Amino acid sequence: MTKPITRAEAEVFELFHESVFVRDMQGQIHFWNSASETLYEWSSQLAVGSNARALLQCQGTGRPEAADAKLLADGHWRGELCRTTASGGRRDVNVRWSLRRDASGAPVGIIETSHDISAAKEIERRLIDSEYRYRNLFQAMAASFWELDFTKVGAKLRVLLDSGVEDLETYFQDHPEVVREYLRDTRVIDLNDHSVRLFGRGNREEMLGSVDPYWPDASIQVYARCIVKSLARHPNNIEVTRLQTLDGRELECLFTACFSKENMARGIILIGIIDLSEQVAARQALEVMQTELAHAARISILGELTASITHEINQPLGAISAYAEAGLRWLRRPDPDLKEVEMALQSIVSEAKRTDDVITRVRNMAVRRAPAECVIPINDVIRESLQFTRHQLQKHRVRVELELASSLPDIKADRVLIQQVMVNLVMNAVQAMALKENAGRELFIQTTHLLDGKIAVHIVDSGPGISEDHLERLFESFFTTKATGMGMGLPICRSIIEAAGGEIKLANRSDGQQGADIVLTLPEATADCLMGGGNSV
Structure with a gap:
């Protein structure tokens, strides 16, 4: 039997904003604070005396036996659990267990503190979905995208600059063989399916190597200007040029190289290529790209406004909870105040409509559709x-x-x-x-x-x-x-x-x-x- 908590301990635990409850080694609950009532919706009268795992229907990422063993070995355990509330809802919670011992050091009970991470987990799931959508966007857009690794080129550029070369553009014009060497050292590390269709022979792995085969001699100075502009901290380089497929065909292309700070620090350049040899197809691709980018930009805006949206929704939800609690109090009076209850219900309806308006605005902004x-x-x-x-x-x-x-x-x-x-x-x-x-x-x-x-x-x-x-x-x-x-x-x-x-x-x-x-x-x-x-x- 767990050692009963003292009145002083109970008073301290009641001050916690986090859920705190005490159970014995068999799982029976002996103390249940107000924050636990709010989080799990079980009153203290119903929770105390119940088995914690049966009451909360705990689910975790591992076996309960492993958590119990670590608790006994270390005196504490921390992890994430998914639990069921009294109304049947689900709560993702971050949990910490601390072992209670008697005077002889024998384990007699467990103090658990926990807080709700459901919103954070939902945001995490949405971020994963968002990354998946962006990867699909990278693959599905009717344009060629490549990720290039120029780490070796960066090292050779430092040597070249240290040797006293100042006017790189002129130097590259005079030494095209150096540009060609840099092209051989630039590696393709990723590209989308459209790139394989446009430049390859159906085998993506065949294209993961040097970028050199795709650059005819007449176009190598475009690559050189990319180097010059990246060193000058320009954000991008956009030119119309000719590139070469693996089977020897040359394509007139709109070529864009993007030099973001994050990618440059990793030695990565992102390039985009649009085939201009088929103007009608290119225009259609640009229209699709514009729609997709506009949608991606809206999702990005919603990401920036996550705190705003959460705040907008939490306000009416908090008000609904407060009005509902007030209505219950008025109903439970010996002489129920039905007028006050009616006003509380009207306020709940109003706040629910306000929440629906926020959700509708977000849904309208997030949906992907033609203009x-x-x-x-x-x-x-x-x-x-x-x-x-x-x-x-x-x-x-x-x-x-x-x-x-x-x-x-x-x-x-x-x-x-x-x-x-x-x-x-x-x-x-x-x-x-x-x-x-x-x-x-x-x-x-x-x-x-x-x-x-x-x-x-x-x-x-x-x-x-x-x-x-x-x-x-x-x-x-x-x-x-x-x-x-x-x-x-x-x-x-x-x-x-x-x-x-x-x-x-x-x-x-x-x-x-x-x-x-x-x-x-x-x-x-x-x-x-x-x-x-x-x-x-």
């Missing part, structure tokens, strides 16, 4: 986008000022895509302003109806502004000023706005204040759209 134009009010889209980013705005103490023109004509566009543009631009502004410590952070959004019939949206922030060196390059694919950015957010925004017949411009503020000024212009929906050419939502 669907419809007639939409731009002011509503702006307000919806601010709902998505509300938590980030609050977290970084950004004051938002709206000046939305009334009676604006509708626009014709894909609602989710325009929402994606707004969320991306607002997040960019928030992240820029977050770099300025102890400074006023203000975001001003204005809509106006221009004389030429177009709708203008101004997004003005109080961040550090845009470097003059970057102004002309912000819409280049893979160009980014963020350490972990992909450089695809603004190019995708521009493609979405231009597809809707509009325009996007970025500049620094012209009012003498520091910050950026982004202007979107979109055409108003035509009479045909309003009469039935588009589906209003």
Whole structure:
């Protein structure tokens, strides 16, 4: 029989935010704190005296006997378990067992502390799914992607630079044999199925080796310029060139090499190739790629907004729990207050609707589908986008000022895509302003109806502004000023706005204040759209 806990111990355990309960060596529960009641939904009266494993239906990654043996050997055990609540729900919990001993040192019981990691496990599962989807995207997109290892080239470049060579571009022009040597030393470590179809003979393993066979003599200076630009810390190199298949055919290609900091530190270059010899097929591939990249960018945005979404959902869920508990208390009174119960139930319905609205917004943003134009009010889209980013705005103490023109004509566009543009631009502004410590952070959004019939949206922030060196390059694919950015957010925004017949411009503020000024212009929906050419939502 376990040594009963003292009143002092019980009072301390009740202060814990984590679940704490005490059981004897046979598993019978002798103490069960309030946090355990909240986590597992079993009251102390029902839990005390029950067998812990039978009550909670524990499931773990290993055998229970192994955990018990380690507990007896070491005096403690830590791990993750999946348990069942009183209502039949499942909880992933992080558990720590500590052995209790009597005065002679014999084990007499176990103290368990645990906390809920269900949300973290769900996020982990979603991240794994996301990585799987991105790998499928790498394989499924109608473009050729390669991962190249240039570690040996890096070592030879250091020797070359140490020898006194300063003008690498001229040196490579004068010594093409050196470029060819570097090509032989650059290894293909991964490529997608489209690359095998385009350049190979059906055998992927055959292509995992030197990149040299794919480069005709006329194109080796493209590779040389990639080296020069990577050393100059350019984000990418994009050129039209000719590459060679294993069976000797030459293809006119759009060649892109991306030099992200993370990959360069590992000696890796990611290249993308689009076959331009079949223009129609290439255009279709670009359209598919744009849709896929827009979807990938939305998933990326949702990843950045995970904390916001969690906060948005947890607030109404917490309120629902509080209203439900209050309703139960009023019902359990000797003279139940039915009016208060009715008000609590009405609040629960309202908060449940609020939770459903959040989930609907996330689902609409995450779904992969072809663009669907419809007639939409731009002011509503702006307000919806601010709902998505509300938590980030609050977290970084950004004051938002709206000046939305009334009676604006509708626009014709894909609602989710325009929402994606707004969320991306607002997040960019928030992240820029977050770099300025102890400074006023203000975001001003204005809509106006221009004389030429177009709708203008101004997004003005109080961040550090845009470097003059970057102004002309912000819409280049893979160009980014963020350490972990992909450089695809603004190019995708521009493609979405231009597809809707509009325009996007970025500049620094012209009012003498520091910050950026982004202007979107979109055409108003035509009479045909309003009469039935588009589906209003």
